[in-house]
Amino acid sequence: MAAELSKETRSKVSLTGMEDWKWTKTDVDRWSREQTPKRSYNEEVVGRVLELRGRFEVQQYGALSQDPKRYPLYLLKSPNFSPDKKTILITGGVHGYETSGVQGALGFLERAAGQFDGKFNFVCVPCVSPWAYETINRWNAQAFDPNRSFRDGSPVEECQLFLRAMKDIKPFAHFDLHETTDTDNTVFRPAKGERDGKAEEWSEIPDGFYAVGDTKNPQADFQKAIIESVREVTHIAQADENGNIIGTPLEQEGVVNYDFKESKLCAGFSDAVYTTTTEVYPDSPRVTDEICVNAQIAAIVGGLNYLLKQEEFSDVQQEW
Numbered sequence: 626m627a628a629e630l631s632k633e634t635r636s637k638v639s640l641t642g643m644e645d646w647k648w649t650k651t652d653v654d655r656w657s658r659e660q661t662p663k664r665s666y667n668e669e670v671v672g673r674v675l676e677l678r679g680r681f682e683v684q685q686y687g688a689l690s691q692d693p694k695r696y697p698l699y700l701l702k703s704p705n706f707s708p709d710k711k712t713i714l715i716t717g718g719v720h721g722y723e724t725s726g727v728q729g730a731l732g733f734l735e736r737a738a739g740q741f742d743g744k745f746n747f748v749c750v751p752c753v754s755p756w757a758y759e760t761i762n763r764w765n766a767q768a769f770d771p772n773r774s775f776r777d778g779s780p781v782e783e784c785q786l787f788l789r790a791m792k793d794i795k796p797f798a799h800f801d802l803h804e805t806t807d808t809d810n811t812v813f814r815p816a817k818g819e820r821d822g823k824a825e826e827w828s829e830i831p832d833g834f835y836a837v838g839d840t841k842n843p844q845a846d847f848q849k850a851i852i853e854s855v856r857e858v859t860h861i862a863q864a865d866e867n868g869n870i871i872g873t874p875l876e877q878e879g880v881v882n883y884d885f886k887e888s889k890l891c892a893g894f895s896d897a898v899y900t901t902t903t904e905v906y907p908d909s910p911r912v913t914d915e916i917c918v919n920a921q922i923a924a925i926v927g928g929l930n931y932l933l934k935q936e937e938f939s940d941v942q943q944e945w
Contacts, residue, residue: 643780646768646938649820654874656774656816670718670752673731674699681734681747682706683809684797687786688797689756696755698786699717701734703747704763711932712746713795718802719772719783725905726802729921730853737922741892741929743759748794753891756784768820772803776896786818786892798899798932802921805830808899808910809906828872832909833862834920835870837902839885845877847899852879854927856921881896901928 672685672703681701689696696838717723717730727922730751738747740747752758756766764770767784774781775788807830815826834855838848861879864870885893885900892900905917911921 631809645926646820646857648768648820652820655764656768660762660855661767662759662889663761663781664759665745666752666755666759669672670727670731670755670758671697671699672873673735674701674751677701677731679736679747680739684790684944686750686790689766691756691800698753698755698783698790699751700790701747701749701751703745705748706823710744712748712795712796713929714791714794714799714895715747715749715751715802716753716787716799716891717750717802717921718752718758718764719801720770721752721754721807722761722763723802723807723905725803725907725917725921726903727758728914729802729903729905729925730813732918733925737926740926744933748900750787750790750795753787763809768806770817772891773889774791775891776889779889788889794898795893798926798928799852799892799895799897800928801890801902801903802924803902804905805835805868806906816872826872828844828869829865830908831862831865831870831906832911833860833879833906834924835862835879835904836878836924837892837904838876839900840882841884841886842898842900843876843882844899844901845880847928848901849877850931851901851903851924851927852877854923854930855879855920858912859905859916860909862906899928899932916945 662919684700685699687698717726717729730749734749754765754771765781769781771781771783774784774928810830818825836848836851836857862870864875870873870881876882892902903921905920907917
């Protein structure tokens with residue numbers, strides 16, 4: 626049975642965490658009503674998830690309480706899940722508007738995961754935030770940013786349901802697939818400034834792919850392997866004139882580090898040995914939607930090949 630939040634919990638979810646906002650609940654409700662579906666989660670995500678039944682075990686782990694029939698939540702697992710294999714977690718759509726994260730997670734399962742059969746357990750949550758996917762939003766319907774909310778007692782329903790589903794999953798590596806878009810500066814930072822009643826610091830959007838490692842567990846060689854794999858598909862973002870990407874100092878080409886756990890990021894919810902947050906730039910004149918999806922797949926393949934080398938396996942070629 627799909628997990629659901631109790632009525633009491635949903636009430637707390639809708640209110641807790643708003644104490645520091647300038648917006649009132651009335652403002653949030655107004656904003657939420659203004660958001661309209663611009664694409665179909667059922668057609669673009671659920672249909673593809675269900676087509677993978679047979680190749681993967683498909684589980685519904687919950688549904689968004691605002692419309693459970695419209696927004697079921699799915700995860701996919703390797704068949705014959707084995708405690709003797711290391712578990713790889715892939716997540717997309719934490720920010721629903723970041724399209725290639727969702728499509729890249731599904732694309733990996735469809736086109737590349739088979740090359741790693743017998744080498745890893747896979748768990749994939751392709752779209753953590755389906756309402757935001759449909760309405761092309763960074764926030765959920767209650768104006769919370771899910772990717773700052775992966776913690777016990779989270780005010781975000783999407784995060785609570787995800788964390789409950791992951792209770793018995795112990796990932797060895799976690800790939801969290803994201804994008805950095807021009808609308809970060811033109812839409813979402815201004816909205817956050819209005820919501821919070823304080824100006825948001827402007828940062829130049831980098832042209833190209835970059836990866837984010839964990840400050841407290843950077844795994845620099847793992848991140849480098851991801852960058853080198855993606856380089857075969859698209860260009861890598863360069864630092865700005867201050868040596869930064871999105872206001873953060875560059876650690877190596879195409880890599881910056883954040884404190885995953887302190888920031889309550891999805892990639893920091895577990896104690897995985899290897900973690901990365903990928904960032905594709907879909908607004909570049911040098912890419913297409915297909916290139917963005919392929920970059921996400923290449924990031925996963927590059928990271929997995931690095932892990933296989935640590936186990937003295939052979940590389941898997943990019944045949945997808």
